[in-house]
Amino acid sequence: MSDLLGIGYSGLKAYSRALSTVGDNIANAQTPGYARRRLDMMEAVGGGNSIFYRGNTNPGGVDIRGVNRSVDAWLIEDSRISGGDAERSATRLGWLDKVEGALSDETNGIKTGLTKLYTTADQLTSDPSNRTLRAQFLQSVDDIASGFRTAAGQLDKMGEGIEGAATSAVDQLNANLNALEQVNVGLRKARPGSTNEASLLDERDRLLDQISSQAGVKATFDDRGAATVRAAGSGDLLVGGGVVNPVSVTAAADGRLSYSVGGAPLAITTGSLAGLSEAAGHVADQRASLDTMATQFAGQLNAAHQAGTDADGNPGQPLFTGTSAATLAAAPLAPDQVAVANASGSNGNMLALGAMRGANDPEARWSGHLATQAQTVASARAQDAAASTRADASAAARDGVSQVDLDTEAAELLRFQQAYSAAARTIQVARETMQTLLSSL
Structure with missing residues (x-):
């Protein structure tokens, strides 16, 4: 009984x-x-x-x-890898979209200013002495310079924004690494098979999901479930054996980002930190390209204007001053100082300026630059869509086992x-x- x-x-x-x-x-x-x-x-x-x-x-x-x-360990690992790739592509795409917006004509008006400059030059060939058209010509020069300064300012702010985002993301990553070590301590003390152990394992996996979405890592586990985390590429120890090695981020003078752990360079190829690094590199490239185009445009248009003579017969003056996109400015010229004429006639210099339009003129080069940026964004958007689809599928497969x-x-x-x-x-x-x-x- x-x-x-x-x-x-x-x-x-x-x-x-x-x-x-x-x-x-x-x-x-x-x-x-x-x-x-x-x-x-x-x-x-x-x-x-x-x-x-x-x-x-x-x-x-x-x-x-x-x-x-x-749980299924393979599905969890696959979900983390695909999730990190999705975070990288989404972060990169977000900043590339902003770069495209900064370079767009709606934001800076550079393309409109260039078109207006050539249109006004064509009109001056028919009416060389028209002071209104001369003033419009100078206004278009000022619009172009202002557009370059606006674009440069936007890209500078983006560089600062990416650096700030990377600093914040690294701080959050380090906080997650510290929290994971605390979970490891709890797992080593938890009674096997207890509800407390299951809760700690849930928290461990949640932290590893966040860490993987920020940076590429490789996790291994001991017999109590405590995690050892290493950088996926270099194998540098981040968490393990009671030690937490924090990650650092440094921005170069041009805004490019580099990561390190323990003073040694750390290559991060996936996660949001990788996306921020790629975005910072793209912005740095765009800033350099913008400076190059600004100086080339200024040099080409200055040379074309200086080849003519103004209303008083004086040699034409430079239209632009400055050595970069951020410092580009319109020279303080009066309408009578617009060099419309040259040795061939009263409208000869404007005819020569109009003849510049073609495959290598400032207007065409700027349009080509915008087209290249648009293609880069379109490619990034396609990559993001593919990565997001794969991440969703991996998460669904994982949830099929773990979800309630x-x-x-x-x-x-x-x-x-x-x-x-x-x-x-x-x-x-x-x-x-x-x-x-x-x-x-």
Whole structure:
């Protein structure tokens, strides 16, 4: 009879724990990083049995082996890799879109100014002495210079913004590395199979997901689930053995980013930090290209203007001053100082200026530069779409194993409620039988 009571008691204890586990699953169905849990139970060894031999008709109840998480290590690793690639492409695309906006005509008006300059030059060929057209010509020069300064200012702000974003992201990465080491400490102390251990493992995986989305890492685990994290490319230790090595970021004079750990260079090829590094490099390239085009445009247009003579017969003056896009400015000329004429006639210099339009004139080169930027953004957008699709598929496959399904939990809840009632009924039968035996004495 004591065996019957023991069987009933073991059932009550086990199924109560199972109901609690199902309740945790239902309560955390929408909690990010939560992996479905299930209680692992086995038949208890009955009296007269041993671990080597079990009788066929001598049940011993049920034992709790521990709480297991529904996870697949391969799917988790694949999800982290694809998620890091998606973060890299999304971060890069976001900044490339901003660069395209800074270079667009809607923002700086450079293309409009160049077109206006050549259009006004054409009009001056028909009316060389028209002061209004001369003033419009100078205004278009000022619009071009202003457009270059605007674009340069926008790119400078972007460089500062990327540097700030990288600094913030590195700080968050280091905070996650420190938090992961604290979880490692907890895992080494947690009782195997306990709910506390399962919660710590959930938090460990959540932190590793965030770290992987920021930078490419490789994680290995000891027999207690504590993680050792190394940089995916170089193998530099970031977390492990009670040590946390923080990552640092440095911005060069042109805004390019470099990462390091322990004073040694750290190559990051995936995650948001990689996207920020690539974006910083692209902005630096665009700033250099903008300066080159500004000086080339100024030199070409200055030379063309200086080849003519103004209304007073004086040699034409430079139209632009400055040595970079940020310092480009229109020279302070009066309408009469516009060099419309040359030795061939009163409108000869404007005819020569108009003849510059072609494959290598400032207007065509600027249009070509914008087209190249648009192609770069389109390529980045296609890469981002592919990476995002793969990341979504990997996350869905991972969730198919780990995610809580409320229908399944409802069925489990009903099953364990019935099992709990059966265990309680077993104890009741044992009690009634014992009372009957005692009352018969």
